[in-house]
Amino acid sequence: MIQKLLHEGVEVETSFDGYHAADFPEITAEKQGHRHPVHTVVVTHFELARMIERVNRRFASLLRTEMTKLGVEDVGPAQAMVLMAIGDVELSVGELLDRGHYVGSNISYYLKQLADGGYIDRVASQRDKRSARIRLTEKGEQLCANLRDAGGAYNRVLARDADDLRNLEIAFQTLHRLELVWGNAARYGI
């Protein structure tokens, strides 16, 4: 079922907000060699934003399901994302803030719940007693590991060959670019 859907074509509307198609004459050329997208159209940042919103929603609900399966009741998917953001390193709240572009009070709130649930440890730094150092507990590590295990199946479906991997990587890098552009725009104006 999934296999059937994976490589079907996508109809994307052509749009020109801020573009002039004539600026890019090369666009219809050089299509051989890789399994790159077939439809050559112009993707606006709004279309991307809407796509990102949808995909994010889907992932969150998948994560919720996975956590329910695992019997995790005391924290939600948003907190799990924080856990994954911490990963296997010890870091300060500030560093965590940067990792996820969270708002301070938001992370504070999540960390409180995660600490209450026994998923993380917070230790005041010796050097700077204002700074709380965060680290996963055994329980936190375990949840992350379980979620990563559950995720393995998706990785296998999504990245079947080198072309898939390349596309995933391009997607990742392109999203990172969006992150930078949108982030800087928020701070300094475009």
Next chain:
Amino acid sequence: MIQKLLHEGVEVETSFDGYHAADFPEITAEKQGHRHPVHTVVVTHFELARMIERVNRRFASLLRTEMTKLGVEDVGPAQAMVLMAIGDVELSVGELLDRGHYVGSNISYYLKQLADGGYIDRVASQRDKRSARIRLTEKGEQLCANLRDAGGAYNRVLARDADDLRNLEIAFQTLHRLELVWGNAARYGI
């Protein structure tokens, strides 16, 4: 400032959840021709999910800022996304649900606010009186147009040449694949 940041390298951690790197010997080859990502690593779906969450957060806050600038006070960015999802077509609530993978009651709530704010019209369909047909009002069209205008600057920064466009398109298609895989997994299990 933005220009400087656009093409800096990205350090991505290599991970192997569900992967065996040896499965992809081709991956280090064929790097010439296009400005494709330089670092050849394996992106897991979790890394992508975290990236998507971050980018989504950034966009939402950008949209909020843009709307504040425009003096829009009666609806938030989430409702604006619904407006953008409607676009210039007339559709039913069900179709809108599919367009954004929303939950029914959620959309119902947003549509109520959008209708109260005068951004949309809802007309009961003649054929099927259960089905509400939704369409942007003049005011709704205007907000969309303003937001699209504001977005033009981002499009120009994000899509400067054919390579950028290609990467944006690959990102779009790859996200669409995630959407399908995660969506189907939610319904039928992976």
Next chain:
DNA sequence: CAACTTACTTCAAATTTTGAAGTAAAATGA
């Protein structure tokens, strides 16, 4: 036409996110 399904709405509750106002420690500087 009774039973079921569809298309949507309403409501209450939970979750997530924001923003303003705190606190305490560190850095700065007269």
Next chain:
DNA sequence: TCATTTTACTTCAAAATTTGAAGTAAGTTG
């Protein structure tokens, strides 16, 4: 050195978003 400012975070209250269960009304089916 000690008042002032800045940093790093927390708390709180309120708002926004999202969920899920229960409802309504119109179509569809046997």
